[in-house]
Amino acid sequence: MNEWLHFVGIVLLISLAGALWRVWRGPSAADRMMAAQLIGTSGVGLMLVVAALGNWAVLLAALTLAVLAGLSVVGFVKARSSDGAGDPEEAAPPPLGSLRE
Amino acid sequence: MARAIPKKPRRPLSAACGNSAGMAWGDIASIGFTAVGLVFFVAGTVGLIRFPDVFSRLHALTKADNLGLGFLALGLAFQAPGWTEIAMLAMVWALALVAAGTAAQMVARAALAEGDKDERP
Amino acid sequence: MMALAFDVVLAALLILAALAAVAGRGLFRAVIFFIVYGVLVALAWARLGAVDVALAEAAIGAGLTGVLLLAAHGRLRREGLEADPGAGGQGFAAIGGAGVALALGWAWFALPEPATATRAALDSALPDAGVGNPVTAVLLNFRSFDTLLESIVLLAALVALWMLARDGAWGERLGLPQHARPGGVLASFGRVLPPLGLLFGAFLVWSGADDNGGAFQGGTVLAASLLLAMMAGLYLPPRIGERLWQSALVLGPVVFIACGLVGALVWGGFLVLPPAYAKGVILAIETGLTISIAATLALLVIGPPEQAHNSGGAA
Numbered sequence: 205m206n207e208w209l210h211f212v213g214i215v216l217l218i219s220l221a222g223a224l225w226r227v228w229r230g231p232s233a234a235d236r237m238m239a240a241q242l243i244g245t246s247g248v249g250l251m252l253v254v255a256a257l258g259n260w261a262v263l264l265a266a267l268t269l270a271v272l273a274g275l276s277v278v279g280f281v282k283a284r285s286s287d288g289a290g291d292p293e294e295a296a297p298p299p300l301g302s303l304r305e
Numbered sequence: 306m307a308r309a310i311p312k313k314p315r316r317p318l319s320a321a322c323g324n325s326a327g328m329a330w331g332d333i334a335s336i337g338f339t340a341v342g343l344v345f346f347v348a349g350t351v352g353l354i355r356f357p358d359v360f361s362r363l364h365a366l367t368k369a370d371n372l373g374l375g376f377l378a379l380g381l382a383f384q385a386p387g388w389t390e391i392a393m394l395a396m397v398w399a400l401a402l403v404a405a406g407t408a409a410q411m412v413a414r415a416a417l418a419e420g421d422k423d424e425r426p
Numbered sequence: 427m428m429a430l431a432f433d434v435v436l437a438a439l440l441i442l443a444a445l446a447a448v449a450g451r452g453l454f455r456a457v458i459f460f461i462v463y464g465v466l467v468a469l470a471w472a473r474l475g476a477v478d479v480a481l482a483e484a485a486i487g488a489g490l491t492g493v494l495l496l497a498a499h500g501r502l503r504r505e506g507l508e509a510d511p512g513a514g515g516q517g518f519a520a521i522g523g524a525g526v527a528l529a530l531g532w533a534w535f536a537l538p539e540p541a542t543a544t545r546a547a548l549d550s551a552l553p554d555a556g557v558g559n560p561v562t563a564v565l566l567n568f569r570s571f572d573t574l575l576e577s578i579v580l581l582a583a584l585v586a587l588w589m590l591a592r593d594g595a596w597g598e599r600l601g602l603p604q605h606a607r608p609g610g611v612l613a614s615f616g617r618v619l620p621p622l623g624l625l626f627g628a629f630l631v632w633s634g635a636d637d638n639g640g641a642f643q644g645g646t647v648l649a650a651s652l653l654l655a656m657m658a659g660l661y662l663p664p665r666i667g668e669r670l671w672q673s674a675l676v677l678g679p680v681v682f683i684a685c686g687l688v689g690a691l692v693w694g695g696f697l698v699l700p701p702a703y704a705k706g707v708i709l710a711i712e713t714g715l716t717i718s719i720a721a722t723l724a725l726l727v728i729g730p731p732e733q734a735h736n737s738g739g740a741a
Binding site: 205208209212215216219220222223225226232233234235237238239241242245246248249252253255256260263264266267270271273274277278280281284285292293 | 370
């Protein structure tokens with residue numbers, strides 16, 4: 205069983221490496237932030253795997269990561285708003301046709 | 306290091322209740338569910354790398370990954386030494402879902418408001 | 427075999443994320459890589475079995491520091507100062523970083539091998555510490571002087587940050603005027619998560635006495651909950667002079683010093699804890715420290731008052 209759990213961990217790490225590539229490549233800030241979010245989710249998954257490998261107290265660290273997972277995204281959208289303290293839902297978004305791509 | 310929960314003998318059922326191949330049913334369930342979870346994780350990352358624009362990439366990873374995390378937690382629950390750990394696994398997943406739903410919504414709004422500007426230096 | 431492969435891949439990704447954080451161009455990318463690096467370091471500590479350190483790293487590195495850096499970057503961006511430092515600046519930073527690394531490495535090898543801090547000595551002393559978690563025992567009993575000074579450093583950092591406030595803004599509420607669409611996603615998230623964070627943070631402190639957790643980890647989770655409620659516009663940040671908040675900020679150091687003085691007067695030395703009273707005293711100090719750490723960290727991220735009605739501050 206431990207062999208399999210280690211294998212699961214390695215696949216999760218490789219999937220995390222793909223997200224690292226997206227952080228590097230961007231191109232937009234939203235891409236980088238979401239890739240970081242994915243790394244957070246994979247990190248929680250990896251914590252669960254490490255816990256299952258015998259040290260179940262690590263579940264506390266997984267819970268900490270999960271509780272704080274939304275915090276950096278909130279910081280991100282706040283910092284991107286026009287006065288640095290707002291909410292992206294407040295301003296009317298531009299019409300869809302004006303977007304790149 | 307002190308542990309949160311005193312360690313009980315792991316999977317007391319595994320010795321008594323195995324199949325003909327000598328593997329415990331709990332282990333088989335673990336392997337099955339975590340494998341499904343891995344498929345979703347990998348799918349999310351492939352989407353993050355391959356999809357053409359920021360909104361479809363958002364879509365790919367916030368859904369697939371959290372489904373993957375759910376299956377992973379479900380699979381690992383069969384290895385848990387007690388109900389406390391199972392409850393904590395469930396809590397981890399629930400919290401991750403709340404955070405991911407919020408994150409996807411807010412980042413999409415922020416990207417929409419900015420018109421998906423290229424940040425490359 | 428598989429275990430080794432897992433560790434090698436984790437270590438490789440850790441180094442990769444660290445290099446990407448310092449080597450790439452673009453400040454925002456560096457910030458994101460730093461957050462990612464925090465997640466990976468937390469994983470590495472968990473893998474090494476150091477759950478308390480993993481908890482602290484997950485809370486600070488992947489949580490609070492990320493928000494702090496993102497807010498700082500957002501501010502640079504709004505003021506048009508986002509440009510990279512340039513080759514000269516980067517070279518200077520590289521030399522400075524390498525110098526610090528060399529000095530730390532030299533200090534590590536130059537220090538004598540610690541004779542007392544071995545695991546066996548710790549295990550034999552642990553029954554007298556009053557708590558079962560060896561990390562808590564070291565932080566709040568055997569080496570409590572260091573922890574006392576650290577708690578004061580945190581407070582000093584906040585005071586230094588407040589000194590950056592403009593004169594006109596001094597009496598205003600801290601930070602920018604936070605707002606969010608009522609009933610929107612952010613406002614809802616700000617209602618859902620803080621109660622859970624509060625519960626979990628308090629649990630971490632309680633659990634820290636005998637199992638994993640501690641004042642620092644719990645305080646950080648509490649700070650994050652507080653911060654989220656503030657950033658969602660649901661709870662107004664305080665003004666500098668508010669008595670309740672001032673008391674919260676100094677509570678930890680005050681309780682700590684008071685316990686130390688009681689030790690000096692009654693038990694024969696500053697910060698001396700007799701085994702019979704150790705658990706109660708440590709829990710009192712931890713509770714005070716948690717409240718102070720939570721308040722200090724949250725206010726550090728919120729920043730100095732900027733809600734001036736005249737020039738500068740909130741644009």
